[in-house]
Amino acid sequence: MSEETLRLSVEKLVYGGYGLARAGGRVVFVRYAAPKELVDAEILKERSDYSEAVVRKVIVPSSSRREPFCPHYGDCGGCQLQHLDYTSQLTAKEEILRDSLSRIGKIKDIKMLDPIPSGQEAGYRIRVQFKVSKGKVGFFRWNSREVVEVDSCPLAHPKINELLPKLKEVAVHIKELQEIHVLYSPSEEEFLLKFLTPTEMERDLLFKLKEDLLPKEVVGVGNYSRLRLFLNRRFWIGRDYTYIRVGRWTFRVSADSFFQVNHTLWERFISAVTENVSFKKAVDLHCGVGFFTLPLSEKGNFVEGADANGSAVDDAEYNAKINGRDNVAFVKSDAYRFLKSRGGEVIDLVLLDPPRGGLEEGEIEILAKNKPERIVYVSCNPSTLARDLKVLLKRGYVLEGTRLVDMFPQTYHVESVSYLRVSE
Numbered sequence: 341m342s343e344e345t346l347r348l349s350v351e352k353l354v355y356g357g358y359g360l361a362r363a364g365g366r367v368v369f370v371r372y373a374a375p376k377e378l379v380d381a382e383i384l385k386e387r388s389d390y391s392e393a394v395v396r397k398v399i400v401p402s403s404s405r406r407e408p409f410c411p412h413y414g415d416c417g418g419c420q421l422q423h424l425d426y427t428s429q430l431t432a433k434e435e436i437l438r439d440s441l442s443r444i445g446k447i448k449d450i451k452m453l454d455p456i457p458s459g460q461e462a463g464y465r466i467r468v469q470f471k472v473s474k475g476k477v478g479f480f481r482w483n484s485r486e487v488v489e490v491d492s493c494p495l496a497h498p499k500i501n502e503l504l505p506k507l508k509e510v511a512v513h514i515k516e517l518q519e520i521h522v523l524y525s526p527s528e529e530e531f532l533l534k535f536l537t538p539t540e541m542e543r544d545l546l547f548k549l550k551e552d553l554l555p556k557e558v559v560g561v562g563n564y565s566r567l568r569l570f571l572n573r574r575f576w577i578g579r580d581y582t583y584i585r586v587g588r589w590t591f592r593v594s595a596d597s598f599f600q601v602n603h604t605l606w607e608r609f610i611s612a613v614t615e616n617v618s619f620k621k622a623v624d625l626h627c628g629v630g631f632f633t634l635p636l637s638e639k640g641n642f643v644e645g646a647d648a649n650g651s652a653v654d655d656a657e658y659n660a661k662i663n664g665r666d667n668v669a670f671v672k673s674d675a676y677r678f679l680k681s682r683g684g685e686v687i688d689l690v691l692l693d694p695p696r697g698g699l700e701e702g703e704i705e706i707l708a709k710n711k712p713e714r715i716v717y718v719s720c721n722p723s724t725l726a727r728d729l730k731v732l733l734k735r736g737y738v739l740e741g742t743r744l745v746d747m748f749p750q751t752y753h754v755e756s757v758s759y760l761r762v763s764e
């Protein structure tokens with residue numbers, strides 16, 4: 341072993357996809373480790389309170405370890421858990437969820453409800469963001485901005501992989517291309533593409549690339565710039581929306597609206613969020629295109645949906661019409677302003693599905709004052725979920741149960757649904 345290599349006993353997996361180990365009283369976060377195994381790991385970074393390492397050799401493998409199925413695994417940073425069998429991934433994510441709620445949320449006696457596994461381990465993503473640099477189209481390395489070229493991504497819908505060679509041809513013609521975002525509709529069998537560049541592309545060039553190089557299934561293409569987390573549309577050519585069918589529901593999804601990534605669990609996800617509810621008035625505070633709002637509207641008298649994104653709200657209004665739901669209304673508003681404007685109104689059920697940062701302080705404050713009878717909290721980040729639940733539980737709610745929804749197999753991401761009821 342070299343000086344920077346340590347023999348480590350890995351206890352368990354933690355959020356971020358790392359194995360947790362200890363060496364001389366220090367915590368070591370180990371990439372590509374599995375729970376309960378012995379490894380030789382190379383130290384990559386030393387921080388004041390922990391070290392980061394990567395497995396170089398497995399000495400005694402975990403029973404959950406397997407051969408990853410992607411040839412780019414370990415090089416490409418998109419996946420962190422492919423070396424674990426799928427059942428172990430689910431167990432590890434449930435443990436991470438439970439551990440976050442108890443450690444950060446200080447919640448005792450957490451009732452874990454049956455998880456919703458992905459319908460498929462691979463081929464589940466209908467949205468993919470390819471990174472582009474120096475002629476390479478692929479994904480970033482783990483914790484790096486270096487692009488690793490891929491010939492296909494097993495997590496992506498097979499149709500996206502079929503399109504990838506064409507995307508690479510197109511990439512050659514676009515100067516300073518940074519990212520290509522693909523949205524595929526399995527029901528319409530068509531694509532929307534976004535090309536991200538720091539300076540504006542020539543419209544004629546993008547038009548020609550669409551007409552001459554890309555297949556006709558690409559119905560629309562746009563040029564965008566990135567402003568931190570947000571995308572800014574410069575122009576669009578062709579149709580800028582598609583339709584996505586989920587069971588008996590049809591959603592119009594515009595290029596700038598959000599849609600849940602994993603097509604193999606959409607229906608079970610909707611059922612998990614809308615099961616066992618009844619209400620006079622419900623509010624869906626991060627409604628997107630109405631993915632949960634419309635099915636929810638069948639369970640009670642009236643639902644209001646709000647979303648900060650105007651494109652999503654336009655889609656949601658349209659979707660209510662084409663799906664024949666007349667007991668829903670939508671407002672373009674951030675959650676805080678929406679709740680404030682409904683001060684004092686009796687709301688029986690609030691559905692939350694915020695971005696990774698969770699709820700804002702003001703939102704929880706008004707929510708706690710309004711005291712809806714029930715809250716269903718969909719989360720894509722167990723740490724912010726735990727932080728928010730801690731406050732809600734202090735303010736008179738009980739957590740009836742939490743359920744893992746495995747939206748992102750092979751990756752460290754933990755999606756969940758939590759069910760709260762007012763206790764006083």
Ligand SMILES: C[S@@+](CC[C@H](N)C(=O)[O-])C[C@H]1O[C@@H](n2cnc3c(N)ncnc32)[C@H](O)[C@@H]1O
Pocket residue numbers: 598599600625626627628629630631632646647648649652673674675676693694695
């Ligand atoms: C994870 S998506 C969920 C959307 C929807 N529930 C679905 O399942 O398709 C989060 C949504 O929250 C919206 N959003 C982000 N910040 C918001 C805020 N402060 N207030 C209201 N909506 C917000 C985004 O535009 C996005 O549509």
